[in-house]
């Protein structure tokens with residue numbers, strides 16, 4: 001029987017990536033049936049404008065406690081697909097969501113909150129600290145019988161929102177990597193020539209919507225998708241081109257230095273530790289593949305280029321400065 005992903009229930013819809021995923025699903029709403037979000041009472045009151053906007057676009061709002069089995073079971077009724085965009089602090093709650101989905105007669109497909117680094121890139125991935133909660137989710141999904149799954153693996157976001165790959169970091173923190181439009185200063189990771197695969201957040205949304213629209217191609221698969229692949233040096237050249245053509249001041253954080261910062265951060269419980277691990281993985285080439293999977297979900301075209309991502313990053317940095 002062909003897989004069906006028609007009626008969509010989204011968890012974490014108002015979060016950083018959840019907003020983009022929800023917007024992209026709504027952009028294709030003529031192809032879907034019901035679209036709903038499951039959110040907390042707290043979000044209903046703290047983000048009332050966003051919630052009203054979603055309602056005005058026909059989104060059903062289901063308020064409840066993510067940890068209540070009864071609330072989740074009731075919410076699942078009538079939906080064939082759950083898309084989780086939950087944030088890292090609540091990733092572990094997906095284990096219960098999956099167990100309940102497996103038992104529920106309606107839910108057929110679960111998209112766990114991935115949308116980032118491939119947590120199964122190589123044997124070494126199993127040991128990486130930031131991957132542990134997501135690995136437990138994948139391990140559980142290997143054991144389910146009825147429930148299908150899709151992992152959308154995008155690599156780092158090619159955006160300039162706080163902390164993301166194309167963002168400006170405070171100067172005391174720039175060794176973690178920075179592209180600072182105001183200071184025309186960049187610190188590149190590694191030797192600046194290693195390729196990295198990036199996906200803009202608006203493309204993450206479009207790629208998830210496309211995976212929903214190609215349920216058979218995306219069935220029980222990790223889709224390794226992206227917007228583009230480039231080197232940090234190519235990124236800084238693009239910033240130079242789009243900010244008047246003059247040379248930026250460019251520094252490097254070589255891989256051994258990045259490793260050292262990462263080790264130190266874990267020892268001192270620095271909140272940047274996870275970020276440093278991910279950036280070390282990206283710098284080691286852990287986002288690269290012989291081939292991307294965009295074509296499987298008809299997304300070979302229509303994704304952002306390096307030029308698009310840098311143009312958007314400049315706009316975001318100027319707006320936020």
Ligand SMILES: NC(=O)c1ccc[n+]([C@@H]2O[C@H](COP(=O)([O-])OP(=O)(O)OC[C@H]3O[C@@H](n4cnc5c(N)ncnc54)[C@H](OP(=O)(O)O)[C@@H]3O)[C@@H](O)[C@H]2O)c1
Nearest residue numbers: 012013014015016017039043086087113114116155156157
């Ligand atoms: N590739 C990258 O560069 C990159 C960067 C950042 C994140 N990611 C990945 O993207 C996924 C989502 O991360 P995010 O940054 O978008 O998450 P986020 O904005 O921190 O949180 C997403 C949503 O999770 C729910 N949530 C968070 N904390 C909660 C709590 N304590 N109790 C109940 N619900 C809570 C909220 O749902 P409501 O909307 O319902 O309130 C929130 O909007 C993660 O898997 C993360 O690893 C990747």
